[in-house]
Each structure stands twice: as structure tokens, then as C-alpha cells.
Amino acid sequence: MEDFRQIQFGKADAQTEVEMFPNLLKEGYFDKDNLVESIIHSPLFLFLGYKGAGKTALSEHLKLSCEDVTVSLMTLTDLPYKSFGKIISGDDEVELKSKFAWRWLLLVKVLYNLYKDNEAVISDNAKLRNVIDLFSKIGIFPVTEFSNLITTTSSNRFKAEIKGFEYEHSFSRENASVSIMMLVDYLKEIILSFKEEHQQLIVIDGLDAILTSREIQYISIAALINEVKELNALFAQNNVLVKIIVLCRTDIFERLPDPNKNKIRRDCSYSFNWYIEGADNQNACGLIDIANIRCKLKYPQIDNCLQHFLPSYYKGKETVSVLLDMTRHTPRDFLQLLGFIQKQCRTGNVSEMDITRGINEYSSVYFLPEIKDEMVGYIPYQYVDSVVTLLGELHEREFYIKDIETTFISMDLGKKIGMELRELMAILYECSAVGNVYSYADGRETRLSFKYRNRNSSFNPVNKVVLHRGLWKALNVNF
Ligand SMILES: Nc1ncnc2c1ncn2[C@@H]1O[C@H](COP(=O)(O)OP(=O)(O)OP(=O)(O)O)[C@@H](O)[C@H]1O
Ligand SMILES: [Mg+2]
Numbered sequence: 001m002e003d004f005r006q007i008q009f010g011k012a013d014a015q016t017e018v019e020m021f022p023n024l025l026k027e028g029y030f031d032k033d034n035l036v037e038s039i040i041h042s043p044l045f046l047f048l049g050y051k052g053a054g055k056t057a058l059s060e061h062l063k064l065s066c067e068d069v070t071v072s073l074m075t076l077t078d079l080p081y082k083s084f085g086k087i088i089s090g091d092d093e094v095e096l097k098s099k100f101a102w103r104w105l106l107l108v109k110v111l112y113n114l115y116k117d118n119e120a121v122i123s124d125n126a127k128l129r130n131v132i133d134l135f136s137k138i139g140i141f142p143v144t145e146f147s148n149l150i151t152t153t154s155s156n157r158f159k160a161e162i163k164g165f166e167y168e169h170s171f172s173r174e175n176a177s178v179s180i181m182m183l184v185d186y187l188k189e190i191i192l193s194f195k196e197e198h199q200q201l202i203v204i205d206g207l208d209a210i211l212t213s214r215e216i217q218y219i220s221i222a223a224l225i226n227e228v229k230e231l232n233a234l235f236a237q238n239n240v241l242v243k244i245i246v247l248c249r250t251d252i253f254e255r256l257p258d259p260n261k262n263k264i265r266r267d268c269s270y271s272f273n274w275y276i277e278g279a280d281n282q283n284a285c286g287l288i289d290i291a292n293i294r295c296k297l298k299y300p301q302i303d304n305c306l307q308h309f310l311p312s313y314y315k316g317k318e319t320v321s322v323l324l325d326m327t328r329h330t331p332r333d334f335l336q337l338l339g340f341i342q343k344q345c346r347t348g349n350v351s352e353m354d355i356t357r358g359i360n361e362y363s364s365v366y367f368l369p370e371i372k373d374e375m376v377g378y379i380p381y382q383y384v385d386s387v388v389t390l391l392g393e394l395h396e397r398e399f400y401i402k403d404i405e406t407t408f409i410s411m412d413l414g415k416k417i418g419m420e421l422r423e424l425m426a427i428l429y430e431c432s433a434v435g436n437v438y439s440y441a442d443g444r445e446t447r448l449s450f451k452y453r454n455r456n457s458s459f460n461p462v463n464k465v466v467l468h469r470g471l472w473k474a475l476n477v478n479f
Contacts, residue, residue, distance in 0.1 A: 002302065003348030004309040007295050009335045012366075014056035018064070025057060026064040028294045032286045035270065036062060040069065040199055040243065045232050046225060046264060048250045049272030050432075050452070051208075051374060052332025055247035059203040069199045072113060075206035078147050081217055083154035088180060098223035104153070104180055105146055106231055107187045108135070109202060110242050112143040119197040127190055134165050153180075188234075196241040204228070205247045211377030221248075222258035229264060250455075251430060275329040275453050282324050287334040294335075310350045319355070326359055326367075326470045328432045328452040333370075333470070337362045363473035371471065374431040379424070383417050387424065391433070391467060392475035398437060398466045401425060422461045429459035433471065437464040 010024045011017040018025050035058060038044060049055045063071040085094075087101040114120045115132060122128050135141040138161050139152050152158055162183055169186075204224070210217040228244045235242045250271065253261070274286050288306065295305035302308050306320055314322045327333030341350060341358030372384050379387060393407050401421060408414065408421045417424065428434045435450035436459065448466055449457045467477060 001348055002299050002308070004350055005342050005345050005348065007298050007305070007342070009291070009294055009338045009342070012052075012332055012336055014054070014060050017057075018060045022064060023297065024294065025060045028297050029057065029061040029065070030286065030290045030293050031061070032289070033270070036065065039201070039245065043232075043268050044270050045228055045243065045245050046253075046269040047245065047247045047272070048253055048265075048269055049247075050250050050328070050330060051370070052328075052330035053250075053272035053274065054331050055249075055272065056205055057331070059205055059245075059247060062201060062203065066201075069201050070113065070117065071201045071203060072109075073203050073205060074109065074146055076146060076204065077206045077209045079209065080147055080150050080154075081220070083150050084220060086154040087150065094219055095223060098220040099227050100181060100184070102220075102224045102227040103231070104184050104187075105149055106202075106227065106244060107184060107191060108140060108149060109143050109146075110200070110231075110244075111187055111191055112141055113200050113202065113242070114191060114194045114196065115141075117196060117198075117200065120194050122190065122194050124190070124193055127186070130165075130169060131187065131190060134161065137161070191242075192234075192238045192240060194240065198241065200242045202242070202244045203247065204244065207246070207248045208252055208377075211252065218252075218256055221252070222256040222261075225256070225264060226258070226260060229268060271455075273455075274331065274334075277454060281321075282329075283320060285324070285329060287324065287327075287329065287331060288320065290331050290335065291338060309348075310355070311352055314352055314355055323355075326362065328450075328468070328470075330452075333367070336366050340366065360473045363470055367468075367470035368474035371431060371433045371468075374433070375427070378427045378430075379417050383413065386411055386413055386416070387428075388475070391428075391471070392477065395475075395477050397472055397477045398464050400464055401461055422459075425461065425465060426459040433468055434459075435466045435468065436460050437466050 008021055008024060008028075010028070011020060014025060021028075039062070047055055047058060059071070059073055062069070063073065084101060085097070087104060088097040090097070092100075111131070114122075115128070132141065138158055140149060140158075143149055162180060166182055207221055207224075210221055225246055225248070228246055232243055234240075253265070258264075276282060276285050288304075291305045292303065295302055295308075306323075310319050312319060323337055324334070326337055337358065340362040341355055343361070344354040344357040345351075346354065368388070372388065375384050375387065390404055390407055390411065390413065394403060396403075405421060408424075413424070414420060419427075425434065429436070430451055432450050432452040435448050435453075436457075438447045438449060439445070440447060450468070451457060467475065471477075
């Protein structure tokens with residue numbers, strides 16, 4: 001007898017999932033837009049998605065499933081930004097210095113990968129040997145994390161060593177004191193002379209670690225993206241089988257201070273999108289397919305998992321659309337919701353009561369904390385709870401900004417978080433914690449807008465505010 005509880009829907013994030021159930025990200029991965037195929041052969045290198053949209057899942061899937069491609073994952077957590085700023089000395093602008101610093105870090109990583117690839121051969125072995133000896137001596141090789149590489153490279157010892165190296169290898173003598181930049185050119189030359197048998201893919205993830213910090217780091221992320229673009233073009237032109245990919249949260253990308261942003265977005269980026277704009281029926285948005293694929297790992301004979309195990313209607317509405325409305329249309333939200341429902345099931349099939357209980361637990365144990373996590377970086381973390389209290393204080397799912405203004409003032413939140421109520425609500429709109437209600441047909445009908453549904457929309461302070469359904473239970477509002 002088939003049992004809904006026996007299906008493994010996965011963990012909240014791809015990194016934990018790959019450790020516990022690697023097969024879920026291999027066989028249980030839904031390649032919605034045939035990304036795996038197009039990554040190598042297209043100019044796409046920037047993958048944008050909101051939290052939980054499947055960025056890390058893509059990188060883990062590539063690693064597990066591409067047999068003839070070497071995939072190495074680099075995460076930017078714990079980057080020592082102060083040291084990063086010291087890699088390139090001199091008076092150039094921060095933007096330029098950051099770009100050169102990334103060029104250096106990325107080329108070192110690329111060189112290391114090629115050097116480790118037994119099938120990659122090089123014509124001028126002596127040059128390579130010189131660099132390998134130097135890098136091994138000062139601890140640059142092996143390259144594991146960028147953070148270690150940054151610390152080593154910004155040290156005085158490193159600077160002294162490369163000065164000696166450049167002098168010895170008769171780079172122009174007058175410039176020998178200058179720079180890492182000469183070494184960068186040297187590395188580039190070596191890399192371009194490699195001949196590889198198979199593709200190398202370097203995936204950079206974890207850019208959101210910058211959210212908790214200052215402006216300069218946005219500059220360095222923008223520099224990283226620009227540099228990756230240039231290096232990929234250089235590799236492609238010279239038939240070097242190396243490609244660097246960047247995974248970035250859409251909201252962070254939108255905040256980057258970069259004039260080239262829109263061009264890069266248009267020409268070289270892919271956005272994870274699990275919502276079909278303008279469609280009432282969202283069955284084809286891709287999330288149901290993920291549930292089906294994971295169900296098939298356990299029960300290959302079942303084609304439509306939800307139809308098989310869940311009642312078609314829940315409180316008079318189509319169950320699937322009720323469940324989707326509880327999410328921000330990300331795989332993480334949706335799979336978590338199914339997991340919470342599973343936990344409530346008394347039998348192998350799902351009852352209406354199981355769904356109710358599952359939704360309740362999902363709302364307070366998962367959805368509210370997720371929304372709070374998203375606020376961090378935009379709102380000082382010690383006031384995130386106060387913001388939640390503010391949202392819940394009316395116990396209403398819909399209200400006007402002016403209805404909560406008095407509380408906002410009495411809590412002194414404006415001063416504490418350094419912004420006005422409208423600005424706060426706009427941030428909550430960006431996180432999809434709230435949406436707007438629009439009237440049309442002369443006020444006879446209403447429509448909701450949420451950031452996760454209408455990516456180009458923004459908060460309208462005049463219209464009614466609606467709390468995301470996933471929050472209703474956790475905030476104990478009337479519904
Ligand atoms: N295409 C997919 N097929 C199957 N499962 C997926 C897919 N994309 C995402 N998932 C599931 O959703 C979960 C969340 O995805 P993931 O951790 O990749 O999000 P993310 O975009 O990296 O989020 P964050 O910005 O928080 O790091 C994963 O554990 C995975 O189970
Ligand atoms: Mg991730």
C-alpha cells in the first residue's frame with residue numbers, strides 16, 4: 001500500500017540535503033528549463049533567484065550528474081573583507097581594485113583546477129613549475145576556500161615573496177616592486193596555454209553573506225560579477241574549457257551599484273522563476289513537477305503525487321492552489337509545506353485535517369522564521385521581532401498603513417530601525433511578507449499583488465496591505 005509519509009521531499013536547503021540524501025539532488029532534481037544542457041554551451045553565467053529558489057540545488061545537481069564535467073563549488077561565507085581590500089595596493093578606485101583582486105583570486109583558482117586535472121596538458125611546463133613552487137611554498141596551493149586565499153595573499157610575507165619572484169624571473173626590473181598585477185598576467189598566459197580534455201565548471205555561491213555588512217561589499221560583489229564575465233569571455237575566445245558561474249540572490253543583485261547590471265542581466269543571466277505571471281492556474285509552474293519527481297523515486301508507478309494522496313478539494317477550493325498560495329512559489333517553501341503535512345498524517349493518505357494541521361505548523365515553525373531571516377540585512381536584527389509584533393497587532397489579514405501608524409509610533413520603531421513606516425512596508429513587500437490589494441471593475445472586484453508573483457511590481461502605500469497567507473496562522477490573524 002502506497003504511503004504519502006514514505007516519500008522523501010528533502011531538506012530546507014540543498015547543502016544539507018546533498019549530505020543526507022544525495023540522490024534527491026541527482027535523480028530527484030527537476031531541470032525545469034534544461035539548464036544543465038545550456039550552462040556549458042551558452043553565455044549564461046549568472047543565476048539569479050530569491051531565497052530557496054534552487055540556486056544551491058542547481059550547483060549540487062551539476063556536481064552529481066555531469067560526469068564529464070569537473071564541478072567545483074566555492075562559497076563566499078566568512079570572506080575577510082578587510083584583507084580583501086588590501087590585496088591590491090595603490091590609489092586606484094575601490095571598484096577597480098576589487099575587480100583586479102577578483103581577477104587574481106579567480107585565476108589562482110582556475111590554475112589550481114587545471115594543475116590538478118591529470119588530463120590537462122601544458123606546452124610550457126617550466127613556467128607552470130615556477131608558479132607551482134612559489135604557490136606551494138607560500139601556502140596558496142592547495143586552494144580550498146577564497147577566504148584562506150585572501151588572507152594569505154594580503155599578508156606582507158606574500159608581497160615580499162612575489163617581489164622576489166618577479167625580480168628573479170626578470171619581469172621588467174623597474175616595475176618589479178609593483179605588483180600582483182604582473183603575476184596575474186603571468187598566470188593568464190599559463191592558463192591560456194593549457195589544453196584540456198574536459199570542461200571545468202567553477203560555481204560561486206553564498207554571496208548573501210554580504211547582506212549583514214557595509215556598502216563596500218556590494219562594490220566587491222559587483223566587481224566579482226563583472227570580472228567573471230570578462231574571464232569567461234577570455235576563456236571562450238581562447239578555447240579554454242573553463243567556465244565560472246555565479247549564483248546570486250535576486251534582491252542582492254538588484255541592490256548592486258553597477259552601471260553594467262542591466263546589460264549583464266539581459267545577456268548572461270538566468271532567473272529562477274516558479275510562478276506563471278498572469279495565470280490563474282499554477283499547476284504548470286514547476287513546483288508540482290518537483291513533488292512528482294521525488295514521489296517517483298519511491299513510487300515509480302504514481303504520476304501525479306498530490307492527486308494520488310491528497311483530497312482534490314480543501315475547504316471548497318482546489319487543494320493544490322490552496323497549498324501553493326501558502327508559499328512564495330519557491331521549491332523550498334513548497335517542499336517544506338508538504339513535509340509538514342506528512343508529519344501530521346495518521347494514515348498513508350492525507351485528510352483535510354492533516355492539511356490544516358500541517359499548514360498551521362508550517363506557518364509558525366517554518367514560514368514566519370523564514371520571513372524573519374529575509375528581513376535581516378534590511379532591518380537591524382534586534383528589531384525584527386518588533387516588526388512582526390507590529391504586523392500582527394491588529395489581528396487582521398488586510399489593513400491600511402494608517403491603521404498601524406499609532407503602534408509604529410508608540411513602539412518608537414521609526415527611530416530604532418532608522419526608517420519610516422512606508423519604507424518598512426516596502427521592504428516587507430520585497431520579502432513577500434505582505435502584498436497589496438487592488439480594486440478594479442469599479443471596486444467590485446479585487447486583485448492581489450505580491451513581489452513573488454509580479455517581479456516588477458513595487459509597494460503601493462495608498463492601497464490596502466495584505467499579509468501573506470503563510471503568516472496568518474503564525475500571527476494569529478482572523479481568517
Ligand atoms: N529544481 C529542483 N528540483 C528539485 N528540488 C529542488 C529544485 N530546486 C530546489 N529544490 C529544493 O529546494 C530546496 C531549496 O533550494 P536551495 O537550497 O537550492 O535554495 P537557494 O536558492 O540556494 O536558497 P538560499 O538563497 O537560501 O541559499 C533544496 O533543498 C531542494 O530540495
Ligand atoms: Mg543556497
